[in-house]
Amino acid sequence: MTEHPSRYSETGKLLYGLSVQMRVIGALIVRELHTRFGRDNIGFFWLIVEPAMLTIGVSILHISSGPFMHHGMPTGSFIISGYTCFILFRSIVNRASDAIESNRTLLYHRMITIFDVLLARGVLELGSTILAVVVLSTVMQSIDYGFLPQRPLLMLTGLFMLFWFAFGLSMVIAAASEKSTMVERLVHPATYLCLPISGAFTIQQTMPDPFRWYMSWWPTTEAFELIREGQFQDYTSDYTFPVYILGWCLILSVVGLMYLRAVRKDVHLG
Structure with missing residues (x-):
């Protein structure tokens, strides 16, 4: 028998x-939006309000401690480029432990995988963080407490690197959470403990050695240095090595995909 040629090309x-x-x-x-926020009260607006409330709270704490300025960086913009973006990392990592459960x-559906979820x-x-940054920056600019990102493409590059790593x-x-319930208990405190070393509240350019090296x-x-360079046009860091975080992202992606594939066969749907 002769084989008939495929109707569609491999590219198709x-x-x-x-x-x-x-x-x-x-x-x-869409399902995640309905599950997390529902349609009651302000509904999907919690997507922006939740990170905004946390950012405003941190900003108020800094205001109460007196004048705050880093190399011409207003408090509002500094917190937005730091803590608001850190919420992206924290949320992705914290919510990963219950993603399968x-x-x-x-997962009964053949087309849906753990990776898709x-x-x-x-x-x-990521979308929530970008919206929060735009809205909060606009508000800060209107009250002369900050301004919109001055190099938005560079800031988006830093945000994407942070997203990819997370x-x-x-x-x-x-x-790992599917293998051990202990992982879920350790992840949440670990994300809070790594806040001081995340770069959200520090600037590599002004840190003394050896703390900067550590x-x-x-x-x-690295991601936060790129974000700050995008937020503030006058800030240029001599301590950014994008290849380093890119290597981490690639390694974690490969290991994560291999680990998910290994775990998938042990996931009981019933």
Whole structure:
């Protein structure tokens, strides 16, 4: 028997598969919105209000401690480029531990994978953070307490690096949480403990050695330096090595994907 040629090219099949998965991820994002925020009270506005409340609270604490200025960086913009962006990392990592458990029934569907669930949650957090940064920066600028990002593309690059690192870490945590419940108990305090070394409240350019060298080993400091360079046009750091955090992102992505694949066969849907 002669084989009939395939009706679709390999490229066509790939593009069709990608379009299907994009629709799946879009549906998962909508489901996550309804599950987390619902339709009561202010509904989806909590997407912006939640990080905004935390950022405003931290800003008030800094105001009460007296004048606050880092190399011409107003308090509002400094906190937004630091703590507001750290919420992105914290939320993605903290919510990874229950990703499989809370979406276990969805895995009955062949097209939905653990990776899709984690990616949908991560994209939702990234969108929430970007909206919060824009809204809060606009408010700060209106009261002369800050300003909008002056180099937005550079800031988005830093945010993407932070998102990618957190997402890679979330895949490892999600897989490990399926093996041991202890992981979930350790993740939440660990994210708070890493806040001082994350780079959210520090500037590499002004830190003395050897503390700068110690902190530079934690990859998020590289992302926050890029974010600050994007937020403040006059700030240029001599201690940014994007290749370093990119390497971490690639390693975590590969390890996370391999770990998820290994764990998937042990996930009981019933």
